[in-house]
Structure formats: C-alpha cells, structure tokens
Amino acid sequence: xxxxxxxxxxxxxxxxxxxxxxxxxxxxxxxxxxxxxxxxxxxxxxxxxxxxxxxxxxxxxxxxxxxxxxxxxxxxxxxxxxxxxxxxxxxxxxxxxxxxxxxxxxxxxxxxxx
Amino acid sequence: xxxxxxxxxxxxxxxxxxxxxxxxxxxxxxxxxxxxxxxxxxxxxxxxxxxxxxxxxxxxxxxxxxxxxxxxxxxxxxxxxxxxxxxxxxxxxxxxxxxxxxxxxxxxxxxxxxxx
Numbered sequence: 001x002x003x004x005x006x007x008x009x010x011x012x013x014x015x016x017x018x019x020x021x022x023x024x025x026x027x028x029x030x031x032x033x034x035x036x037x038x039x040x041x042x043x044x045x046x047x048x049x050x051x052x053x054x055x056x057x058x059x060x061x062x063x064x065x066x067x068x069x070x071x072x073x074x075x076x077x078x079x080x081x082x083x084x085x086x087x088x089x090x091x092x093x094x095x096x097x098x099x100x101x102x103x104x105x106x107x108x109x110x111x112x113x114x
Numbered sequence: 115x116x117x118x119x120x121x122x123x124x125x126x127x128x129x130x131x132x133x134x135x136x137x138x139x140x141x142x143x144x145x146x147x148x149x150x151x152x153x154x155x156x157x158x159x160x161x162x163x164x165x166x167x168x169x170x171x172x173x174x175x176x177x178x179x180x181x182x183x184x185x186x187x188x189x190x191x192x193x194x195x196x197x198x199x200x201x202x203x204x205x206x207x208x209x210x211x212x213x214x215x216x217x218x219x220x221x222x223x224x225x226x227x228x229x230x
Contacts, residue, residue, distance in 0.1 A: 004157070031216050043158075043203065043220035056217045090157050094216050100146050100165060100207075103216055105157035 002027065004093050004106035012112045018079040021109045025072050025093030032074040033103060034066060037088040046089075049074055078111075086113045117141045118206050120221035128229050133191040135224050137204035140185065144206035148218070149178060149189045151200045158203060162189070194228045201225050 005024040013019050025032050034046040045058040049068035066076040072093075078085055088110050092103035119138045127133045135149075145166040150158035164171040164178045164187070171178050177190045191198055202225075205218040 006157075033216050033218070035218075035220075042222050043205075043218075045217050045219065048216050050216070056215050058217075092157075092216075092218075102148055102160040102163050103218065104160055105150075107155070107157045 004091055004104055006089075006091050006106035006109050008109060009107065010110045010112075012114060013081050014114050015081055015083060017081050018077065019081060019111065020075055020077045021089055021091075021111075023074045023076075023091030023093075023106060025074070025091075026095075026104055029093035029095050029104075030072050031094040031096060031103075032068055032072065033092045033094075034074070034076050035090045035092065036060075037090060037108070038086075043090070046076065081113050083113050085111065087111060116222070117144075118204060118219050118221040120202075120204060120224050122224050123222070124225040124227070126227045126229060127194045129196055130193045133189075133194045133198065133226055133228065135189040135191075135202050135204075135226065137187045137189075137221050138185060139187075139206050141206070141208060141219075142185070143208045144219075145209040146207040147178070147180060147187050148205045148207075149176075150203045150205060151198075152203060152223070153200050161202075191226075194226075196228045196230050199226055199228050 031050045033048040048056040052068045063079045068074045088108045090108045092105045094103045148163040149161045152158045162176045180187045201223045204221045
C-alpha cells in the first residue's frame with residue numbers, strides 16, 4: 001500500500017518568490033494536514049483539510065495557504081518567501097477527520113530560501 | 115507556550131534493556147496521544163497511540179502509559195534494539211467542542227541512542 005507522497009523532495013527558492021508543494025495522501029484517506037519543522041520551533045501545525053474544507057489553521061501568516069481537491073490530494077502555497085520559511089514541510093493523512101486515528105506522514109519537502 | 119513537553123533531549127540505553135521516554139502536557143483538552151519515531155531525512159513514523167479513556171496500550175515491544183491526573187505519558191520499549199535509535203516525538207490532539215480535528219501538537223523530541 002503506497003504511503004503519503006510529497007513532491008518535490010527538495011526545493012531551492014529566493015526571497016520574494018512563491019512556492020507550491022504537493023501531497024498525495026494514502027488511498028482512501030480523506031484528511032490531510034500540513035506541518036512545518038524547523039530546528040528552532042520544532043514541528044508546528046499549519047492547517048488541516050477534510051473533504052476539501054479547511055477545518056483548522058495554525059498560527060502562521062496569511063502567506064501560507066492550502067487547498068484540497070476532490071481526490072483528497074492537497075497543495076500548500078507560500079507566497080513572498082522569507083528566509084525564515086526555510087524548513088521541512090510535512091504532510092500527513094488520516095482515514096477520517098475524527099481526531100482519534102493516527103496520522104501517517106510523508107517524507108516531506110525540504111525548502112531552502114536563499 | 116509549549117503545551118507538550120519532552121524534557122529529556124536525549125537518552126542512551128544498552129541493547130536489550132528498557133527505554134523509557136517521557137512526555138508531559140498542560141492542556142486538559144487533549145484526549146488522544148501518539149508517539150512517532152523519526153529518522154533524519156524521513157517523515158515521522160507512527161508507533162502507538164492511546165485514547166484518554168485508557169491508561170495503557172501495548173503493541174509488541176512498545177507500551178504507552180497515560181496518567182491523566184499527572185498529565186503525563188510515557189513510552190516503554192522492551193527490549194531496546196540498535197534499530198530503535200532515532201528521535202521520538204510525542205503528540206497530542208485536542209478535543210474541540212463543536213467539531214473534531216486531526217490537529218496535532220508535538221513535543222520537542224527525545225533522541226534515543228541504543229548502544230550495542
């Protein structure tokens with residue numbers, strides 16, 4: 001059974017650019033969440049989607065946005081990139097949105113801002 | 115405000131012995147707890163979870179204990195193996211009135227080193 005797939009694995013951008021990251025959840029999973037991992041802040045919740053609707057959003061500026069498609073695939077977008085956006089961005093999927101089942105993570109997209 | 119805390123940044127254990135990783139939380143609204151293992155350059159791998167209605171859950175070598183009154187959970191690995199060497203994160207999910215959520219709040223992680 002295929003796991004969560006994130007593309008691309010690595011990305012280098014410059015300040016001011018925008019970027020779109022993609023996540024394909026495990027087949028049958030309808031919930032997708034995004035997290036940012038940095039050495040200083042650890043793993044932080046960005047947002048969560050279930051059935052194409054954003055249900056929760058973390059404490060990030062509006063430059064961070066996302067969406068979910070009808071096939072449960074999700075994208076997140078970061079506009080006007082800043083040096084501090086350099087991080088590992090992780091996507092996780094879960095079968096339901098009930099909050100009582102484990103989420104399974106992809107291997108992430110490593111974003112570097114120059 | 116760190117709602118989920120792992121106070122030990124690292125732990126070293128001999129192969130075959132028990133590894134005990136600890137996690138404390140402050141938010142009484144958390145009702146589902148998970149442990150993840152993470153290797154460098156990979157995403158976190160789910161290990162085991164526990165609902166707040168239980169105080170223990172076991173899966174093979176892994177057992178999670180939950181003490182709600184102390185707002186404390188721990189992960190026991192018995193016996194520890196060199197392949198268990200990784201960073202371990204505990205995570206908690208809040209019970210939001212008016213709707214469910216898959217939002218996870220993570221601890222800062224504990225680096226476990228199992229010595230052969």
